[in-house]
Amino acid sequence: GAKKLWGGRFSGATDPLMEAFNESIHFDRRMHAADIRGSQAYAKALLNQGILTADEQQQIDSGLSQVLSEWQAGTFKLCPGDEDIHTANERRLGELIGAAAGKLHTGRSRNDQVATDMRLWLRDEVNQQLEFLRELVGALVQRAENDLDVLMPGYTHLQRAQPIRWSHFLLSYAFWFQQDAQRLEQFLPRVCQLPLGSGALAGNPFQVDREWLAKELGFTSVAPNSLYGTSDRDFVAEFLFIASMIMIHISRLAEDLIIYSTAEFGFVQLADAYSTGSSLMPQKKNPDSLELLRGKSGRVFGDMSGFMMTYKGLPSTYNKDMQEDKEPMFDAVDTLTGSLQITSAVIATLKINADKMKNSLTGDMLATDLAEYLVRKGVPFRQTHHISGAAVKMAEDRGCQISDLSVADLQTLHPSFTDDVAAVWNFEKSVDNRSSIGGTSRVTVEAQIALLKKWLQ
Ligand code: ARG
Numbered sequence: 001g002a003k004k005l006w007g008g009r010f011s012g013a014t015d016p017l018m019e020a021f022n023e024s025i026h027f028d029r030r031m032h033a034a035d036i037r038g039s040q041a042y043a044k045a046l047l048n049q050g051i052l053t054a055d056e057q058q059q060i061d062s063g064l065s066q067v068l069s070e071w072q073a074g075t076f077k078l079c080p081g082d083e084d085i086h087t088a089n090e091r092r093l094g095e096l097i098g099a100a101a102g103k104l105h106t107g108r109s110r111n112d113q114v115a116t117d118m119r120l121w122l123r124d125e126v127n128q129q130l131e132f133l134r135e136l137v138g139a140l141v142q143r144a145e146n147d148l149d150v151l152m153p154g155y156t157h158l159q160r161a162q163p164i165r166w167s168h169f170l171l172s173y174a175f176w177f178q179q180d181a182q183r184l185e186q187f188l189p190r191v192c193q194l195p196l197g198s199g200a201l202a203g204n205p206f207q208v209d210r211e212w213l214a215k216e217l218g219f220t221s222v223a224p225n226s227l228y229g230t231s232d233r234d235f236v237a238e239f240l241f242i243a244s245m246i247m248i249h250i251s252r253l254a255e256d257l258i259i260y261s262t263a264e265f266g267f268v269q270l271a272d273a274y275s276t277g278s279s280l281m282p283q284k285k286n287p288d289s290l291e292l293l294r295g296k297s298g299r300v301f302g303d304m305s306g307f308m309m310t311y312k313g314l315p316s317t318y319n320k321d322m323q324e325d326k327e328p329m330f331d332a333v334d335t336l337t338g339s340l341q342i343t344s345a346v347i348a349t350l351k352i353n354a355d356k357m358k359n360s361l362t363g364d365m366l367a368t369d370l371a372e373y374l375v376r377k378g379v380p381f382r383q384t385h386h387i388s389g390a391a392v393k394m395a396e397d398r399g400c401q402i403s404d405l406s407v408a409d410l411q412t413l414h415p416s417f418t419d420d421v422a423a424v425w426n427f428e429k430s431v432d433n434r435s436s437i438g439g440t441s442r443v444t445v446e447a448q449i450a451l452l453k454k455w456l457q
Helices: 016-022 025-048 054-073 085-103 110-146 166-191 210-216 226-231 234-260 288-311 320-349 354-359 363-376 381-398 407-411 419-424 427-433 442-456
Strands: 151-156 159-165
Touching (some): 025 210, 054 085, 110 234, 151 354, 159 166, 159 363, 363 427
Antiparallel strands (some): 151 159
8 A cells, every 4th residue: 555644653554445444535525625725824823833944834835735726627636545635635745845745744633634624614615505595585585576466375284274475475485594594604603613723632732823823714713622622523513403404494495385386286387497297197297396305305414413423422532433524514515505506596487376376265264354353343352263163154054155144144143243344355455454573464575575685785
């Protein structure tokens, strides 16, 4: 095998099977830029301590920049023995600049290095996911604004409940995604805590200025204990949880739209661009994009629970188990990246059938409004609920709509019913009655749109 960074105390060779089992380069190469950034900052910190001369630091800095451009150009050649990204970059730096490369790792360990790389990498990804979330909220708000007049049945238990605005439904998800974005923002300061300078476990013996390093790398604090700094992967678990919550929201939205796109509902039609056909049944148009969104949520929960199983039993500081932290993190980021973009596109291109939504509204969905009519006449709600229920039953027994009952019919249930009861049978009015903050009235839906637009600015 090739010469190893840690080979000094070894006389026997590594089993090739073990080499393959041990390496992480095929996935942690994704962090090549973060690894180089961390090393360039660390070399400057060593210069500040007089560990490197200005010339050595210069060589290291420009050598690392060259390594980075090789990665970016796709010309970086992996060698046997490049077990991970840290080893590979340092090996290549040595080939480029010679002896000075051997001073870079002074006082540093791959343990504080890998934790730093992961946090640098994840910070940039979190900012990217925030962009995707804002695009999605923007797509939902745009639609909510355009389709403001469209009424539809609202459901509880998937049974027709009360009329709502279609926009009100869309905005319910927009607020979830806004909260997801806020969660990610609140998470950022915990990602931006610097492990570098923790050494292998016990700290740095060359008095590197960790506050300076944190600033140099755009971090907001320094891990205050070196054992904690090298042990901690809470930021991975927390990211995976937030990613899982986002996927839950995407999955629930997908499920709603799958149901609404069936012929039986017919409320929405997915654009061809996000549907696929059947190899056997010529008439089929299937909502595959939505089904994948729903399905991929399970995958991200798997990333989270799998990682937590790995993390839970580890003794203090670095253990090789922790190499298993990266793939779930990468997978969750990739899945989220695809899912958020597809969800935005599906929402923006969705066709709706406003007539089908409206025609699905039935008189009995105003039974609550009928009870509220009596409440406004001074009858206690508990009583009105019962009376309105009796009206529903009366209409059912006669095979008519509740709105077809005459005032005389209703008066057999309570004397307070008068001619003005006719005004109850109006879906627009029912919807606009709900005008306390958060309700489905036009004014309060417009207020929701304004809130989100302000946040999006
Ligand atoms: N490839 C390793 C990982 O991903 C880097 C850290 C190795 N540290 C060590 N002490 N073996 O975790």
